[in-house]
Amino acid sequence: MSEASRRGARGEGHQSRLLKERRFAPFFWTQFLGAMNDNVFKIAFTSLVTYHASLFHNVDGKTAAFLISAIFIAPFLLFSATSGQIADKWDKARLIRFVKTLEIAIMAVGAAGFLWASAPLLFVCTFLMGLHSTLFGPVKYAYLPQHLATRELVGGNGLVEMGTFVAILIGTIVGGELAGAGAGALPWIGGVCLGLALLGRGISTWVPQTPAAQPDLRINWNPLTETWRNLRIAREDRAVFQSLLGISWLWFLGATFLASFFNFAHDVLGAGSGVVTLLLAMFSLGIGLGSLLCERLSGGKVEIGLVPFGSIGMTVFAVDLYFASRGGAHGVALQSVAQFVSQPAHWRVLADLFLLAMFGGFYSVPLYALIQSRSAPSHRARIIAANNILNALFMVVSALMAMAITKAGFTIDQLYLVTGVLNALVAIYLYLRLPEFLIRFMMWLLLHTLYRIHVKGSDQIPDDGPCLLVCNHVSFADAVVIGASIRRPVRFVMDHRIFRIPVLSWFFRTVGAIPIAPAHEDAIALDQAYQQIAEALKAGEVVCLFPEGKVTASGELQVFRQGVQRVIERTPVPVVPMALRGLWGSFFSRHGGAAMTRPFKRGILNRLELVIGAPVAPAQATPETLREKVLKLRGAWPV
Structure with missing residues (x-):
């Protein structure tokens, strides 16, 4: 029996117990701080170019959010294949510490960009933070199966997804509040980002040794041929590959919403930057709660029957968000958070975002657990890398689609309607290609009703x-x-x-x-x-x-x-x-x-x-x- 299996057999219980164990806790907090730092930086930068565009030269506030998103994603397309090989070849604990050291250097560049109000330097830092996440991604999801038993994968993934989105929430609040102060906060933003990077590197020293899955692997440094090979490996198991596509679609949908919240609040709701933080908070709390509830709803097993359940909810609430936000901006003055929540009609907007994200948690956690449980250990990190490549491709397409639709004169709420309808079409395609998901949903529904x-x-x-x-x-x-x-x-x-x-x-x-x-x-x-x-x-x-x-x-x-x-x-x-x-x-x-x-x-x-x-x-x-x-x-x- 493996070490993960022995620990899992001894420690059955609520998933939160993992936060007390060294095999999980240092890793959890390391990735938590990394996700928070990403979002302090991105939200602060995005908020500044949306609400304080005069600080930067030659930056279009209308499209800057989508451009920042696309730049951050680009390294996933370019380097995921290489990072997957590295994660299979070397000890993952050592790689985590290397990546966190790299984050300190990147945030030093970012701090300089904020201090000098240099948009080019901040765009460079955005690309480098994308590279940081590209290197960390395969390590992150290949680490869990080496330290968790199969019965713990759903709970462990649920905690990681919850932690990631709570970190996004905290990073959003911190980044948004700092950016709201305008030019005076620029040195503070850089200092906070650098401090989070240092703290993350310190905690990473406690991540336990995680032996390489294939130490004799010869790395192919050609990203094009290796990307193609990773995709072929992933296609060997139909369920795994369809799960990769399903997760990538979720990132398409998530990127569309997260990158558009600033324009949604400003142009559609007529609200200030504080409301953007509120919208992101509802979205993050929703997906965090959905991720945690997965273990209870699935009975601790990899329950892919929750995936159709999640996709149905995502479509329903994305479409309803369009109808809930009809009416346009109200006047010239932007509403504060108190003014926004004082209107009952806006509660429906917040509820739609929360529930859409919660069903996204039901959708994503079983897919990640399925990939981890059904992938060969020797190729697991490279399959995760293939997932990152597909995620990046879908997110780039998402950014391009959003930019094209907004340039054509469509509003952000109309973009949400299009996304909701597309989600239904993608779900139909996915479940026709792999009926196992739909059948498991029918079985799960019967058993729970x-x-x-x-x-x-x-x-x-x-x-x-x-x-x-x-x-x-x-x-x-x-x-x-x-x-x-x-x-x-x-x-x-x-x-x-x-x-x-x-x-x-x-x-x-x-x-x-x-x-x-x-x-x-x-x-x-x-x-x-x-x-x-x-x-x-x-x-x-x-x-x-x-x-x-x-x-x-x-x-x-x-x-x-x-x-x-x-x-x-x-x-x-x-x-x-x-x-x-x-x-x-x-x-x-x-x-x-x-x-x-x-x-x-x-x-x-x-x-x-x-x-x-x-x-x-x-x-x-x-x-x-x-x-x-x-x-x-x-x-x-x-x-």
Whole structure:
């Protein structure tokens, strides 16, 4: 068992406990301070060129925010491929300390730019801070899987995402308030940025050693060929690549909103710079809360069913933001924060931003966790680098689109409407290309609207490698409940007649179900089923079958058939016994007659339990032994 797995097994509990452990806390605060510094610098610079443009020569306040965003993103396109290789080749703790030392030098340049009110120097510093983030990105997301167990990835990513956006919020407030003072604050802005860089470098000394994933890697310094190679590596796993595209789209959407808040407040809402801080605060708090809630909503596993849930909310509230902000600027004098919030109509604007961002948290955290859990450790940092390349490309396109739309005379609220509609179209494309996301969403929704489920013994299922799950068969919803409760994808063995039901057949094929038939009905189909099961187990997958062969008609556990033993003899793997409790008497069970004929037999929000026992060695996994273990796990609970 890896060190991360041992720590995870000992330390199950709320995700906040990670903030007390050295394997996570120094890393968390180092990246927190880096994100804060980025935003103190960018927000201060952007605010100054928007509200105090006279301090700088030949700077267009209308487009400067988008230009600053594009310059910051450019290094991600140019250097992400190289930074991904560096992160795979060298100890990540050493790299973090190097990057934080580089940040001190960069902020010295920035301090000079603010002191002299030099826009060219500040644009150079913006590019260098983008380079700093480019180097840190692959290290940041490849570090977590080396120190966290799989079951901790959602919680760890949630904390990192929350911390990042709280840092953005604090950086926004500090940068905005300093810039609001005008020319007199220029030396202070540079001093704060330099101080944050020094503090971050000090904390980075506590980041624990993190061995290189591939120390013998030969670095390809050609960014074009390496970028192409990274994208090819990422494309090897369809789910990983589609997740990269999904995250990149979120950065497209996020960049559009974050870069436009100054113009949105000034031109659409008729508000001052203090309201910009308020808007950014609502956005940051929303995505921070959404990121933290992910662990609770997902039950601690990588729950990609939350991704469609997030995208639906993002579209709804982006479109509603357009309608909520209609009416234009009010008069010549810019509103203060107090004047702005005194108008109830503006509460809807703030609520839309908060909820849009919260659903963005539901969307992003599972995607990051999926990439980390399904990427090969030796290539993980380079896949993160490929993600950064795509993110940068999408953000550059976002900046160009926003500049083109505003130059064409469209307002910022109309830009939000376009973005919301585009989000719906991208979501449809993503879920058609990878239906696994939509199916998991349907399973998650069913399980959280009709039932309340508690899982016992989830750590009995190995984090990787093959295993066979066996469970009692209480209802026609058993597979959905099990599939939605286990953190690894599961291949279910099911009756061939149900598998062939029109429309449902597409669903069963998409989730990788394996149809099986009795020998007297279709001997060829039976042999094919055993072959598919063997191939799945050899590929390291999890397969689940119901040894009773059919849904119980009495509620009692039936005799286990010999098929399970045939599977084990052909492919010896650990067998994990499980028991479902609470589904007998439900709409999907045969209690009182045929299933699915009497709705709401037991109402909604019924309590279920999935109890998972210790793995059984192949040699001991006889049908009789497994039945006895499942019966014991089920206990006296109504099945």
